[in-house]
Amino acid sequence: MYSVIIAGGGPVGLFLAGELALQKISVLVLERDPPAVKGGQKTSMKDGPLGRRGLFKPAIEAFYRRGILSEILFPTSSSGKERANYIEKGAGFTFGGHFAGFPVNANQVDFSVFPHHRAGPSFMPGVTTLGRMEAVLAARAEALGVTILRGKTVCEVSCEEDRVRVYTHDQDKGKEAYTASYLVGCDGGRSTVRKACGFDFQGTPGEITGYAGICEVNDPTGAMKEGFMRTEKGMYIFNKGQGMLHLVDFEPFNRTANTVITLAHFESVLHRVVGTKTLTLKSLHQATSFTDRAMQATQYRRGNVFLAGDSAHIHSPLGAQGLTLGIADAINLGWKLARAVTSPSTTDSLLDTYHAERAPEAAAVLEWTRAQVVTLRSDPYSRAVGRLIQDLISTDQGATYFLSRMWGINQRYDLGHGNADSLVGQSAPDVILKSGGRLGDVLCTGESVVVADTAVEIPGIKCYQADIHGMMLVRPDGIVAYAGGDLDTLRSLLIL
Ligand SMILES: Cc1cc2nc3c(=O)[nH]c(=O)nc-3n(C[C@H](O)[C@H](O)[C@H](O)COP(=O)(O)OP(=O)(O)OC[C@H]3O[C@@H](n4cnc5c(N)ncnc54)[C@H](O)[C@@H]3O)c2cc1C
Known part of the structure; x- marks a missing residue:
């Protein structure tokens, strides 16, 4: 019996498995595809140009904060350009992404609008392949103690009050059963877990x-x-x-x-x-x-079963955001599910915050892809909208808006506290610590930390000093849970 079974060993399932194992949770990954034949030819589409994937801030930061970014990303772009730590506003053109084929010039973007988005290893987007990413994530998960079984197709699920039984079909061994306290469906857009567990999946049909x-x-x-x-x-x-x-x-x-x-x-x-x-x-x-079918599960949790990645949301690749969404799902769910395993009585509402925080992010991406399809239609009305958008994108403010949405810089969770101006709910700025290194380096253990402008001591939590205003409580996924100067309020939120 495992604490968590993950159906699907794609990038999202493998990253989530590593997140749980980092918190010392026992995890089994059941993957449909058989293991690669040793010494066999690399014919998988995942390793070639068709497997190339662009990653944006939420995914870049997740990998950076776990110390695996440099293994995952290619150090240079396809044109041989080294990945930069910062981009200055100014003359020239740097491709930042596109909206329905209209390129966005990253040199026009005013990054001072996002002071928390700081120059450093996680500032710029990057590129990898599915093959490279899966290899790094599988090695990380296995090194942390995850069992990955390949050639196991999840075909049935039965949920009992405190456990989930997962049935697989194996070409050689036939039907097998595995049991765990929790199941996460990371089995892609046609998710068996989603269908078997009765999740409602709603959205719009494809047009392109x-x-x-x-x-x-x-x-x-x-x-x-x-x-x-x-x-x-x-x-x-x-x-x-x-x-x-x-x-x-x-x-x-x-x-x-x-x-x-x-x-x-x-x-x-x-x-x-x-x-x-x-x-x-x-x-x-x-x-x-x-x-461009754009569909989303209306709930990401049903009892002890969760969905993450493409099993929870599908949309067209226009804008290249699916994988970033899925990786951000995984880092959000991982530490919450680990808490549920280790201290079951206190964490039911915490588990519900997974859907509350992540579903709006996916809904926004689905809308983004729908909006692109509208401007690509050939009728005169759609073309007129397209020209309007082109005009907006070519202004500095327009480029800033479009790129902040594409790069995920504007991601912010409603944590139910913290005022609109504060950092609460946003990804923590990657500040330089007085003890040396950056915040991203110390988040690699997957623990919450406190960063403050003066020396503070709080039992059970690591505290660091940095040149910031007041204090920040940073969750294991790098999201700011508290920002301000009141130690009692900060302590009251430590359950997060
Ligand atoms: C052409 C194209 C380009 C794209 N470009 C980008 C991009 O540049 N940037 C970006 O962010 N996103 C991009 N995407 C989207 C991105 O590839 C997906 O969002 C991402 O792969 C989803 O990861 P996942 O782990 O959720 O699902 P998947 O990658 O689909 O992995 C699911 C895994 O589950 C396994 N599985 C399936 N069914 C079962 C079962 N019943 N039992 C056990 N295992 C099962 C599968 O074998 C697979 O290994 C692109 C998509 C396409 C089609």
Whole structure:
């Protein structure tokens, strides 16, 4: 019997497993995919360009605060540029992200509007691949004592009052059962846990079909340009050097799990999206498709069962935010669930804060992706909205607004206390400590800490001094639970 079973060993499940194990909780991860064959060829899409993923502040900070950021991120971008610790407002162009194909210039952003977002290792977004991230997270989880069983497809769940029984199907061993006090479904967008446990999943149907492919395009008339291009019929993103092509098409593609995307199909979509038949595809090495279905579980918790990552929310990759959302779910849930295991009588309401804090973040991302689809439609009304947005993005204030939402700088939880001006509910600024190092370094143990402008001593909690105003109580996930000068109030919140 384990304390927690996690269904799904993708990035979110593996990171959550490590978070729980950091708090000395026994964890079993059940992953559907079989283990990689030793010495076998690396053919997984997760390791190539199709597995590339951009990460933003909430995920970057989560990995940084656990000391694994440098292992996860590529040190340079695909153009060979080193990841910076800061970006100055000024002349020039630095790609900060895009909204429906309109690029945002990070050099226009006024970062002084977010004084808590400080220069340092966690300031800028970064890039990795799913393969690299999963390898680092699996190694971390196993080093902390997590059991990961691969080739185990979760197929049924039965919930009893104080335990959850999880049934798996294994190709060789058939049906098996595992028991734990808690179950977390991290089994992706088609989550079996979500369906088996009766979670309500609501949202909007898909309107676009997106494609990502590794291909060689023959373009005799020079019809295509590199980078982000909005067209009459959708959008494409072309990186000729990597042979990477993304297409956004408004025609439906009825695909099942076994449907192969053929070269002929990809080429016909290319013709439609770019608007010319002069293009031909010389080859198509790998391809995948996605839709913009935007759905979210109406509750992330049902009794002793939780959802995190894509099992709790799905949306199109426009804006590249799904993984960041999932990693932020995991760091939020990990320490709360660990408290529930170690001190069950006090923590039921704490567990409910997981949904209360995380669901609004996902809802905002779902809206963000829907808004992009509207401006990509080809009708004159939508195009007019698109032009308006382009005008706004090109202003300094507009760039600041768009980028703060994309990078997750504006994330703030309503903790039910703390005034609007304070840091409460926000990610703690990565301050430099008087004892040396930064706040991010000392959060790697997964404990709450106090940072104060003068020396303070509070039994059972590590206190650090830094050049700040008053005191900050920082939760294990790096969120500020208290900011101010009243030690009694701070002490009263220590249960957090
Ligand atoms: C083309 C594309 C580009 C993207 N780009 C970005 C980006 O740049 N940035 C970003 O933040 N996000 C991006 N995303 C989204 C991101 O990839 C997902 O949000 C993220 O992978 C979700 O992680 P997860 O662990 O929740 O789910 P998954 O990655 O889907 O992992 C789920 C795991 O559960 C396993 N599983 C499934 N069913 C079962 C079962 N019944 N039993 C046991 N195991 C099971 C699966 O094998 C898998 O290992 C992109 C998505 C797409 C499609």
